[in-house]
Amino acid sequence: MKVVFASPARYFTDAAPIGNGRLGALVWGGVTSEKLQLNHDTLWTGGPGNYTNPKAPTVLSEVRSLVDKGLYPEATAVAYGLSGDETQSYQPLGDIDLAFGEHIKYTNYKRYLDLESATVNVTYSVGEVLYSREHFSSNPHQVIATKISANKPGAVSCTVSLATPLDHRIRVTDANEIIMEGSCPGEKPAGDGNASNHPPGMKFCAILYLLTSGANGQVQVLNDKMLKLDGADSAVLLLAAATSFEGPFVKPSESTLDPVTSAFTTLNMARSMSYAQLKAYHMDDYQSLFQRVSLQLSRGSNGVLGGSTLAHLPENISQDAAVSDCTVQMVDCSRLNELNNSEKPTVDRIISFRHDEDPSLVELLFQFGRYLLISCSRPGTQVSNLQGIWNNETNAPWGTAPHPNINLQMNYWPSLPCNLSECQDPLFDFIGSLSVNGAKTAKVNYGANGWVSHQVTDLWAKTSPDAGDPSWALWPMGGPWLATHLWEHYSFTMDREFLERTAYPLLEGSASFLLSWLIEGHEGYLETNPSTSPEHYFIAPDGKKASVSYSTTMDMSIIREVFSAVLLSADILGKSSTDVVQRIKAALPRLPPIKIGRDGTIMEWVCIYLLFFYLSK
Template sequence: MNTKLWYRQPAESFREALPLGNGSMGAMVYGKVPAEEVLLNLDTFWSGTGTGEEKVVPREGLRQVRELVFGGNYKAAQEYLEKDMLGHYNESYMPFGILKITYSDVESYKNYMRMLDLKTAVVTTGFQTEDNEYRNEMFLSYPDQVLAVRITSAVRKNLNLRISLSSRIRYVLNAEEEGCLIMTGNAPSHVEPNYVKIEDPITYGDPGPGMAFCGYLRVRIQGGTLSFGQDGIKVEGASAAELYFTAADGYEGYKKPVDEAAKHCVEKCDKRLRQVFSRTYLELRTRHIEDYRSVYKDTEFDLGEPEQAVPTDVRLQNLKNGAEDKGLYCLYFHYGRYLMVSSSRTGSQPANLQGIWSDSLRPAWSSNWTTNINIEMNYWPAGMCNLMECYEPLVKLVEELSDAGRRTAQSQCRCRGWAANHNVDLWRQTDPVDGLAKYAYWPMGGVWLSGQIYDYYKYTQDVQYLRTHIYPAMRGAALFCLDWLIPGEDGRYHTCPSTSPENVFLDDADQPCSVSYSSTLDIALIRELFKNFIDASEKLQTEDEIVSQVRERLAHLPEYQIGKYGQLQEWILDFEEADPGHRHFSPLFAFHPGTTIHKYDDPKLVDACRAFIQRRLEYGGGVIGWSCAWLINLYARLCDGENALQYLRQLLKASTYENLFDFHPPLGEGDGEYETFQIDGNLGGISGIANMLLQSHLGVIELLPALPAEWEHGSVRRLLAERGVSVDITWRDGRVLTADFISDIAQEIDVIYPCLNEPVRISLKKKERYYLAPEY
């Protein structure tokens, strides 16, 4: 239930359109009449050529900054760093094209319906005219790598269409045979970010062509005739039409030169569509749904409210007006899982800032991968929401960054191992971008990502995958940290220079500064990485000099500190914040998503985390989508279901478009900013919901740890606990009614739930269901 988004009118903008995706290709379906538009994306279609050079920071430069920092000259250190130690901006994710389908003889219509079915990943549009009825069905197939469209007319031989392809990128359109459109061109060689003022922000062919691309469309009809003209393909007198679109580009890998020849892209597309045409539409649709369901599974969240006979945009508006709709929370949860499957599949790029869907030539923040929270948040739900098949693109990205980042670690930081800063693009840029130190200089991205991918092992217990794909990247990040940490006069190891992502403090002269040493986030990230690295080394039975050094450094990192407001300190000193309501909750990493502050350890530190949250909120924080999503997770970790629900409601009311996309407002910090879709709010939001219902990060499976009173009755199926345990829960009056557990391996687990003071130990047999019915 609550697995359909539906509307009574076409979409007028991107914020209302419905997304389709197969990991690599994305489509935004507007459902317009009489001229339907479908925006198309391809995950590797970026500006640039991958030939950018990385700045080398002289050893003396790093030494100078450190001397300034340890001398208390934070402003001077920041100015030096911004002048001599930053690099160039990322390239940008490009919109691919537009498929336009015009109903030639439709002028007015009625009984309109547009729907996305989350159980099948199919978008359907239907409407009536005075003398006919039309149905348009679309899906994006992973096994066949094709956008499939089937349009039918209730009146036989009365379907008349005009079909065209176009792009906002320079392109050429032609046809090699009847019923076929081929769009080719080359991507821009460079695009400046939207916040950079420049006369010609989009460059073609300088210093060389960008990657080639091809969009290839073939049409097959039932009855009627096909013809080709300057405006595309005409369908006349048909009963049904099937459109098949696929795309390819010249991206060969982040270290390889781009392919500038469109003919190679055409050959790939032609081969793919010939295979597609060997199957019927029904066969393709069946293959698509079977594949999709194998990843999406039958995970369900139900709060006892049936699917409403109210359009989704109306339900959302009613919630914003004060009505309660528990079913909308369930729909949001299912939709987030759908977005994860649609934007991250084996062989694709990982979900970027917009997942896979972008309509802008200069998208906000280049629609890149931002490592100081956003890409990690995208993958928070992958484990607990039972979407581990979506994890491979992130692991592959980190493997490639661990290769590219060796140069950054050496040339920027004079360290072994590898490092990545806060912005990453298709070309795996790992050095600092241009701009301001508060966001650009942050060589801890690789440390956070290495901790994030360790989750894959935690949920799967796949030792071989740990050995071959995850551990090498973790080892490289640990090597970097060993060298980056420097001994201080206090007997502790410190990071310097250090920033706390995008935030600013006031020095003794009340000057805003961002550069100091050993920010709380730095230390928390390193502590988490070292803990995980030691754990992984033990699992792999690897004990060497590096592991020994990690153990020694871990024991001598700075302790977490409590500041003058009772809050967990953000910096090594208890600086006054320039913006007490800042959007980032970075200092709380150790509490969530990290595990080095927790309720079974030091209650004072947990209380300090709560005080930090309250102070941020008192000053207006937590209003941006992803920031609000982090709050849901934090309150869930605090076992505070009421506040978790409050901020879930806030996420939907204040940061959600009509199509349930999360939106990010302008920050007001620079030119060129604009409101944009950002997927981390969606994916972080469903992570928060899952955390309210199930937690397992402390070695105990906790059932309903943060259940709000309003969710008194409900059920959830096939959430995933760490160590690969699938969990079903039903509850009544806030109490666990039943809980089912299935594990791929025989193991013992500890389970705790409301009204139970101590965990109960359960022995699971391999792939056998264990049924628990508590007695109260």
């Protein structure tokens, strides 16, 4: 099962992703040069922040008053005062660059991501020499491994180097190691993406180790920064990386971790093994997750037996026999088509899907989604960000920050139905960190109990509203929506210990905030005020654009789900008599019902306003 590319990558999005949850790379697959664009999941700008706003209660009171008067555009304007600071930004670690020479004439180029082995392979021919490169990111040994080989002895030659857009220094040791040390900006880069104008933040180290085979292979050091390999039979590259990240509550300047020591410790364990051993461990680990689920889809209507199929059969052939023979032929034909399709560039298969609904492509995309989750979220790593763990920019769109207004949840929706429950562990660890910072935000900003988190967050578990437009920045339902994943995990696993020790305390804290956030409102209902529908505007009765009102259906649906999860959990754990549970039982009947609009659709807002999209990602 392969994602196939017809040529080397021209853009970041053309490259093939590999990852072990912490260390990721995008393989470009060039011929004259190869690039592995590197990422480490903890390499972020900034440090722990103050996610409270002492002025927020006064602004909140004014916004609520304007909403009660039906002055929604005015409430939207005042709600800017509830904004917090921007999130920090996920940074690229750098690149492994391999230069093979100029003006290489090659044929038979192939590049593919093998989902069953979690390897990226590149092959091509130069004259009579067949070159191959294989890449994978090992979770058991926490390294990226590359093997370069040829079918002719002494044919492997290249220049090897490391690069990064971040502040750094590079040195070479022992003619087979390149060490790159550096630091992230202490604050998010400005719009120009220049990382050099900021105080140092998170420290990092990447070490690239080169191992060659062949009697005539030679390695030279160039400018104390690069390695030049000539005449080897094959070469193996191992990359280990580490940062000084010591948790979301520790400032980079106060970290006691030395990334150089950490990277060398990891590398020393990996290079004590052969490439074949590293790959075997990698395969065992990866396939223990990937092989849990298979998906096989039948052909569509063009591959289904119909009544007319039997109408023209020879008279001396029974219908039962004919059906059996025809079915075998059709299955064989289907498998042949799928085999042929598996060698086609995947982009061509996507384009042709419009007129040929190939079910094997659907299977491939399904398993590709599972592959990405396995590759970017493992126990002990950070939560999957807006781009998993892959990013090539110092000032990437939205900082590649996790967005709990749907994107972060979407990353983890496949984890349970696709039998990857362990991949949720980083999400639960992250929710725990959000609950710590979010308790401060809830108390100071809103005078509320429990914990809250808004529409966007980052490595440092930011819980305050984002800076900017309330249509997306002001949304305190991010934390509650994330909390529903805790109950879903228990529902799938029936892990009572998880429910009692991890899920219930976080769910109860989220419910406590929601009970504080709900206020007396219209027609005797409890309401959320202010309330937004993330990244959406509506047209107010005066014809003006607004985003702030009260009791959106999204708010109420999430609140009901959290309250229900707490009640069910409390019943299982024998906590049904607690104050929180009793308050939830009293609040549930007072939540406004879902309304149906004149067009038969569910109304997102309590009045009939014109909806249009604002910043949908």
